[in-house]
Amino acid sequence: MFLGAAVAVGLLLVAGPVLTTIGRSFVAGDTGPLQLTLQNFTKLVGDPAVRQAALNTLIAGGGTTLFSTVLGTTFAWIVTRTDIPGRRGLAVFNLVPFFLSPYVGAMSWLYLAAPHAGILQKLALQYFGGGLEWLNLYSVGGVVWVLSLFYTPYIYLLVIGPLRSMDGALEDAARVHGASFWVALRRITLPLLLPALLSGALIVFVTSAGLFDVPLALASPRGIHMLPTEIYAAVQYPSDFGRASALGALMMAVTILFAVLQQRYIGARRFDTVSGRGYRPRSVRLGPVGRAAALGFEIVYLGASVVLPIAALLLVALSRLWTGIPRFDQMTIGNFRYVLFNYGLTQSALSNSLFLAVIGATLGVALGCLQAYYLQRRPGRIARLVAPVLSLPLGIPGIIVGLGFLVLLIGTPLYSTIWILLIAYVAHFFPFALRGISAMLLSLNPELEQSARAHGASWAQTMRYVMLPLLKPALVATWLMLFVIFIRELGATILLYAQGTETISVALVVLSDRNFGYVAALAIAQVVLLLGAFFLFGRTGADVLER
Amino acid sequence: MEASGRPPAGGPDGGDRGYVRTEGVTKAYGGLVAVAGVSFSVPAGQTLALLGPSGCGKTTLLRCIAGLEAPEAGAIEIGGKIVFDAARRINLMPEQRELGVVFQSYAVWPHMSVAENVGFPLKVRGVPMARIAAEVDAILAMVGLADWRDKSAMALSGGQQQRVALARALVHRPRLVLFDEPMSNLDSQLREQMRLELKLLQQKLAFTSVYVTHDQAEAFALAQTVAVVNRGRIEMMGAPREVFRRPATRFVAQFFGYNVLDGKAVAVSADSVQVEIAGGVRLWGTAPGRVKPSDRVALCVRKERVGLADPSRPVPPARQSIAGVLCAAAFQGSHEDYAVAVGGVELRVSGAAGDLAPGPVVVLLNASDCIVLPAG
Numbered sequence: 001m002f003l004g005a006a007v008a009v010g011l012l013l014v015a016g017p018v019l020t021t022i023g024r025s026f027v028a029g030d031t032g033p034l035q036l037t038l039q040n041f042t043k044l045v046g047d048p049a050v051r052q053a054a055l056n057t058l059i060a061g062g063g064t065t066l067f068s069t070v071l072g073t074t075f076a077w078i079v080t081r082t083d084i085p086g087r088r089g090l091a092v093f094n095l096v097p098f099f100l101s102p103y104v105g106a107m108s109w110l111y112l113a114a115p116h117a118g119i120l121q122k123l124a125l126q127y128f129g130g131g132l133e134w135l136n137l138y139s140v141g142g143v144v145w146v147l148s149l150f151y152t153p154y155i156y157l158l159v160i161g162p163l164r165s166m167d168g169a170l171e172d173a174a175r176v177h178g179a180s181f182w183v184a185l186r187r188i189t190l191p192l193l194l195p196a197l198l199s200g201a202l203i204v205f206v207t208s209a210g211l212f213d214v215p216l217a218l219a220s221p222r223g224i225h226m227l228p229t230e231i232y233a234a235v236q237y238p239s240d241f242g243r244a245s246a247l248g249a250l251m252m253a254v255t256i257l258f259a260v261l262q263q264r265y266i267g268a269r270r271f272d273t274v275s276g277r278g279y280r281p282r283s284v285r286l287g288p289v290g291r292a293a294a295l296g297f298e299i300v301y302l303g304a305s306v307v308l309p310i311a312a313l314l315l316v317a318l319s320r321l322w323t324g325i326p327r328f329d330q331m332t333i334g335n336f337r338y339v340l341f342n343y344g345l346t347q348s349a350l351s352n353s354l355f356l357a358v359i360g361a362t363l364g365v366a367l368g369c370l371q372a373y374y375l376q377r378r379p380g381r382i383a384r385l386v387a388p389v390l391s392l393p394l395g396i397p398g399i400i401v402g403l404g405f406l407v408l409l410i411g412t413p414l415y416s417t418i419w420i421l422l423i424a425y426v427a428h429f430f431p432f433a434l435r436g437i438s439a440m441l442l443s444l445n446p447e448l449e450q451s452a453r454a455h456g457a458s459w460a461q462t463m464r465y466v467m468l469p470l471l472k473p474a475l476v477a478t479w480l481m482l483f484v485i486f487i488r489e490l491g492a493t494i495l496l497y498a499q500g501t502e503t504i505s506v507a508l509v510v511l512s513d514r515n516f517g518y519v520a521a522l523a524i525a526q527v528v529l530l531l532g533a534f535f536l537f538g539r540t541g542a543d544v545l546e547r
Numbered sequence: 548m549e550a551s552g553r554p555p556a557g558g559p560d561g562g563d564r565g566y567v568r569t570e571g572v573t574k575a576y577g578g579l580v581a582v583a584g585v586s587f588s589v590p591a592g593q594t595l596a597l598l599g600p601s602g603c604g605k606t607t608l609l610r611c612i613a614g615l616e617a618p619e620a621g622a623i624e625i626g627g628k629i630v631f632d633a634a635r636r637i638n639l640m641p642e643q644r645e646l647g648v649v650f651q652s653y654a655v656w657p658h659m660s661v662a663e664n665v666g667f668p669l670k671v672r673g674v675p676m677a678r679i680a681a682e683v684d685a686i687l688a689m690v691g692l693a694d695w696r697d698k699s700a701m702a703l704s705g706g707q708q709q710r711v712a713l714a715r716a717l718v719h720r721p722r723l724v725l726f727d728e729p730m731s732n733l734d735s736q737l738r739e740q741m742r743l744e745l746k747l748l749q750q751k752l753a754f755t756s757v758y759v760t761h762d763q764a765e766a767f768a769l770a771q772t773v774a775v776v777n778r779g780r781i782e783m784m785g786a787p788r789e790v791f792r793r794p795a796t797r798f799v800a801q802f803f804g805y806n807v808l809d810g811k812a813v814a815v816s817a818d819s820v821q822v823e824i825a826g827g828v829r830l831w832g833t834a835p836g837r838v839k840p841s842d843r844v845a846l847c848v849r850k851e852r853v854g855l856a857d858p859s860r861p862v863p864p865a866r867q868s869i870a871g872v873l874c875a876a877a878f879q880g881s882h883e884d885y886a887v888a889v890g891g892v893e894l895r896v897s898g899a900a901g902d903l904a905p906g907p908v909v910v911l912l913n914a915s916d917c918i919v920l921p922a923g
Contacts, residue, residue, distance in 0.1 A: 169654035175641040177668035
């Protein structure tokens with residue numbers, strides 16, 4: 001049937017790259033007869049560069065997880081539990097970094113603070129005689145800094161719901177029975193948030209450690225090894241697919257191990273079934289000092305993650321020749337004109353990205369919708385086995401998905417077409433749609449559907465008049481999220497693009513050492529697309545923030 | 548226990564001044580006044596019930612006493628210690644008020660065991676572990692949860708969670724125990740059982756408490772004093788029997804399920820008043836306050852105090868009789884509920900299960916059962 005077919009397609013999309021990567025990791029050589037071997041793994045273990053890369057990746061992922069967990073929880077607490085002025089607006093603005101591209105973020109932080117060249121470095125030199133020399137973005141620390149800015153909203157999103165919907169009596173009970181504010185926070189509020197925090201931390205660790213974009217911009221230029229960039233390097237000429245696949249297989253193994261541990265842990269302590277009616281938690285009244293501190297903290301974060309990077313991009317894009325110092329008398333829109341109307345590479349990059357994002361998001365949502373419906377209506381052993389497999393790609397880095405499809409489809413007519421990109425995009429992110437739509441379906445009482453059928457509507461009419469309208473907010477929100485993800489995708493694209501199928505992100509990488517002005521102008525075009533999606537997202541009525 | 552021994556009843560903090568007192572407590576949200584100048588006092592070891600419909604402000608008042616809301620005006624004193632005084636800018640934090648509170652949602656912490664939940668008030672007061680264990684065991688035995696000590700709070704039923712909440716509110720012998728609709732999430736059978744168990748605990752431990760509820764049976768069973776709250780004000784305060792049998796206002800009568808027949812006073816003699824209700828029917832009743840002829844009044848009568856008779860039988864001479872029509876009868880087990888139309892208004896009647904059939908009936912009323920109160 002139709003629904004079953006969608007699930008089957010999903011399983012194929014997951015199995016293709018995963019099994020290919022694992023299979024290829026046990027095959028020696030690039031040509032000649034198929035020969036099973038473990039030498040790809042033994043070579044990795046003996047390679048000090050790989051060990052260094054693993055250590056750096058662990059530090060980057062761990063550091064990012066730590067910082068974004070602290071920041072995300074703090075901001076979620078500030079906007080839900082305090083009387084900070086403008087908290088409704090801040091609640092939404094805190095999500096903006098979620099929609100921006102980490103690669104562009106890393107790039108614009110280089111414009112801002114690259115050693116000797118960044119705007120902030122030059123300003124510090126000019127006005128304070130230096131003082132920012134310690135700030136070296138080309139380092140693991142720089143990677144952690146930029147990643148933390150962009151992963152903070154992940155934790156924020158996951159924590160804000162429980163913080164809002166928690167029964168306020170749980171905290172009040174601690175206070176009236178003798179606990180101070182801080183004791184109640186430590187013994188009641190934080191432990192109750194722990195399941196959400198842990199699953200958020202796991203997602204951040206796995207996705208940030210696997211992200212290719214930021215290490216490419218900040219680690220590779222100084223020869224600092226990280227696992228995603230190692231995979232990329234192994235695929236470059238002279239390519240060693242065995243080595244790349246072995247690296248990928250190891251990263252996937254770690255991801256799956258973490259996911260299993262987390263499921264075990266969270267399964268043992270699910271707090272959402274506590275009975276009894278509660279009320280909304282009370283807000284804390286901040287004094288003038290507290291209010292200034294909270295507001296200052298918000299301003300620093302939004303400044304560092306949104307305002308400063310975009311301002312830097314604009315300055316560079318509007319400059320005739322970028323020297324690190326903005327010259328307002330020499331501003332031009334020439335870069336924009338060239339990138340948008342005269343330069344073949346960037347023009348085709350824009351149209352390729354738009355094509356991939358629109359078609360990919362539509363396919364992803366359609367697939368996710370059908371699968372969610374199938375799994376919902378057939379909760380049984382099949383669904384229990386299939387569901388975890390279908391969410392697997394969420395934990396797999398884009399560069400590994402790209403590698404899998406590269407190995408699988410190299411030599412087929414699909415290779416070096418835009419379709420291989422489309423397949424990789426959908427395969428990597430349809431689980432995202434499946435999850436979002438499943439959550440929405442789960443919140444709909446099945447009696448709504450049964451009632452339509454009982455009153456004489458056919459299955460198609462029920463879908464058309466009852467289910468789709470009810471699901472619409474989730475569908476639109478999911479579509480926009482996929483659009484955003486696809487507009488900025490780099491990890492899989494970098495391995496699968498060919499001449500003529502460059503996307504915006506690829507063009508940014510390709511141009512990065514040629515012309516700052518064009519890069520910044522193209523990045524601004526991408527930012528406009530992403531913020532446009534964010535704006536629409538805010539209007540869909542899909543209440544990610546309210547519950 | 549560490550910080551506050553319970554004073555003996557009638558001790559220095561007890562007596563006439565009251566052990567717990569509120570004075571003119573007022574709380575508004577924006578323009579909406581939730582609590583409008585409430586004053587009461589509770590003697591040591593006694594229970595005051597705040598009884599009223601949902602939204603009347605009783606829970607807000609309780610939260611003001613607990614320190615979870617800050618009133619705009621008034622003062623609150625617990626055990627001789629001022630915990631809130633708007634004029635003197637005193638507002639103790641909740642944790643400084645030495646309270647026990649049972650919340651409507653129980654608020655049992657799901658990440659802790661039963662013993663950890665119950666021991667929490669002692670733990671945050673720095674009581675040694677061994678003492679905590681002993682006190683927790685003692686109170687758990689009292690609420691009948693001794694065997695559940697080390698179970699996760701998640702494994703408990705609603706009724707058991709309620710017992711945990713109760714034990715937690717009592718374990719540190721607080722100066723005052725606050726109950727916020729603690730039984731409203733239990734089914735009716737369990738509610739009756741818990742009511743009696745709570746009454747026993749009250750007698751054993753003699754704690755002072757304020758008990759918020761919308762259930763009159765709970766208030767009557769547990770409290771020495773009942774305050775009926777309406778729109779942020781106390782409409783009437785008194786012993787349970789007094790407030791139930793002699794409601795002072797139309798609202799109180801209606802809240803207790805009286806038939807309320809609006810009308811006009813047509814004749815007054817001493818404390819007897821004749822009232823003309825809709826349809827021109829005239830009835831005699833008793834007025835606790837002053838009523839003048841042509842005042843708008845409400846004649847209130849409990850449904851158990853209304854008699855019904857077959858019109859073909861002779862009427863007992865001592866009672867007033869009016870003609871009515873029996874519209875519906877509903878068998879309730881121990882009794883029967885009737886709806887009777889009298890002169891255009893509907894009367895609720897509760898009587899022994901009988902053989903009355905829908906149709907004309909004679910309604911019998913004693914003038915002493917009909918309470919005449921000012922309208923509105």
